[in-house]
Structures are given as C-alpha cells and as structure tokens.
Amino acid sequence: MxxxxxxxxxxxxxxxxxxxxxxxxxxxxxxxxxGTPYKFRTQPIDPSDPFRGKYITLNYELRSFETKDTVNRNKDIYVYLEKDSLGFAKVSAISEKPLDLDNDFVMAKATGYYSGKQNFRLPFDRFYMEESKAYDAELAVRRTQFDSLPNNCYALVYVEGATAVLTDVLIDDISIKEFVEKE
Missing domain, CATH: 1.20.5 (Single alpha-helices involved in coiled-coils or other helix-helix interfaces)
Structure with missing residues (x-):
C-alpha cells in the first residue's frame, strides 16, 4: 500500500x-x-545590473495615467491598452479590478500617485540578448534616444489575455540585434 x-x-x-x-x-x-502587437516607446536606459545576466533595461514613456482614483504602491493594476494612429500603445483605462472592456490589458505595479496621475511600472522592462551584443545594444539604444527626434526606439510587445511577451526592441524599425551587427 x-x-x-x-x-x-x-x-x-x-x-x-x-x-x-x-x-x-x-x-x-x-x-x-x-496576440495583438503593441509598440511601446522607450526612454533612456538605466545602468545594467551585472548579477542578473546580459540584458537591456527598458524604461517606457507610457508609465502613468491621469485619473482621480489612487492605488497604493506595489498593488497590481490592470492597464487597458489601445493603439494611437502610429500603432503605439496608449492607456485607455486603469483599474485595481478587471473591467468589462474589450481592450487588451497588461498587469502592472502601481508606483505612486502624483499630480492627478497614477504611475505604474510595466512588467516587461528587460530584454535579454546574447552576451557579446548586450552592451553594444544598450549603447545604441541610449545614443538613438538622445540623438534622434522623434524617439525612434521602441519595444514590440504581444498581448493576449493577461499574457504580455516582449519579442524585440527596434531602432528605426530595425531589430536591435541587426542594428548592433551593422554597427
């Protein structure tokens, strides 16, 4: 037995x-x-952490939403998405609880409330790369963000249900992997 x-x-x-x-x-x-592909504009990158492996750290322009509802820090929130005329992601609504909307959403962490805006952190903030290319890629992204207007660097994220997958980072519509090989 x-x-x-x-x-x-x-x-x-x-x-x-x-x-x-x-x-x-x-x-x-x-x-x-x-899933539905969304483009997220990036901002200048923070220094990398050598203990987590080789990756590009991504900050996004999309990190707050104007609302009167406040959410405590570190709480999970639903960030509902839609696309602007250029195909870039923008927030249509945020909530602590699921809303009855047809929009795609991602789960994010509330980071605070300031000046009528609820701030949040998107979950796909690291893009892992081959070790030999990660540093060059980070420099290329940083250089592109400071040197070119408008910002032509964005992350391509597929969203389906509650799942969001970061598939690539693009500079001037060229994959970061190809961009680094060209340079």
Missing amino acids: KKAFAITTFTLLLIAQWLVPGNMIYLQERAIIA
Missing part, C-alpha cells in the same frame, strides 16, 4: 514538473501567435 502511494505521488510530481513550465511556454507562444 505504501509503495503504491509513493509511486502515485512520484508520478504526480513528475507530471506537475512538466505541466507547469509547459503551460508557461504555451501561454507565451500563444500570445506571440494570436
């Missing part, structure tokens, strides 16, 4: 170890295939 219980428990744990990461991969791939 104990042996059957141990085998059953082991089998269930083995299945769970495959299902959990498999479901995470499925949701990410589904968002890329069936």
Whole structure:
C-alpha cells in the first residue's frame, strides 16, 4: 500500500514538473501567435545590473495615467491598452479590478500617485540578448534616444489575455540585434 502511494505521488510530481513550465511556454507562444502587437516607446536606459545576466533595461514613456482614483504602491493594476494612429500603445483605462472592456490589458505595479496621475511600472522592462551584443545594444539604444527626434526606439510587445511577451526592441524599425551587427 505504501509503495503504491509513493509511486502515485512520484508520478504526480513528475507530471506537475512538466505541466507547469509547459503551460508557461504555451501561454507565451500563444500570445506571440494570436496576440495583438503593441509598440511601446522607450526612454533612456538605466545602468545594467551585472548579477542578473546580459540584458537591456527598458524604461517606457507610457508609465502613468491621469485619473482621480489612487492605488497604493506595489498593488497590481490592470492597464487597458489601445493603439494611437502610429500603432503605439496608449492607456485607455486603469483599474485595481478587471473591467468589462474589450481592450487588451497588461498587469502592472502601481508606483505612486502624483499630480492627478497614477504611475505604474510595466512588467516587461528587460530584454535579454546574447552576451557579446548586450552592451553594444544598450549603447545604441541610449545614443538613438538622445540623438534622434522623434524617439525612434521602441519595444514590440504581444498581448493576449493577461499574457504580455516582449519579442524585440527596434531602432528605426530595425531589430536591435541587426542594428548592433551593422554597427
């Protein structure tokens, strides 16, 4: 009896170890295939953290929404999106609870309320790259943001359901990977 219980428990744990990461991969791939692509304009990049690996840290212009409702810091909020005439993401509404809207949304963290605006942090603020290209990519993004007007650097994010997947960072509509190889 104990042996059957141990085998059953082991089998269930083995299945769970495959299902959990498999479901995470499925949701990410589904968002890329069936999701709506949004472009998020970036702002100058903070210095990178060498302990987290090679990546580009992204700050977004889209980080606040004018509202009278305040949300406490570090609370999860729903940020409902729509596209402007150029295809860039803009916020249509924010809420602590799900709203009955047809718009796509991302889950963000409230970072404070100031001057009638609720500030938030988007969850896709790191773009991982090949180790040898990450530093050059960060310099290219920083240079582009300071040297060119308008800002032609943006992140391409696919949103489907509650899943948001950052697939690329583009400079002048060229993938950051290709841009770094050209330079």
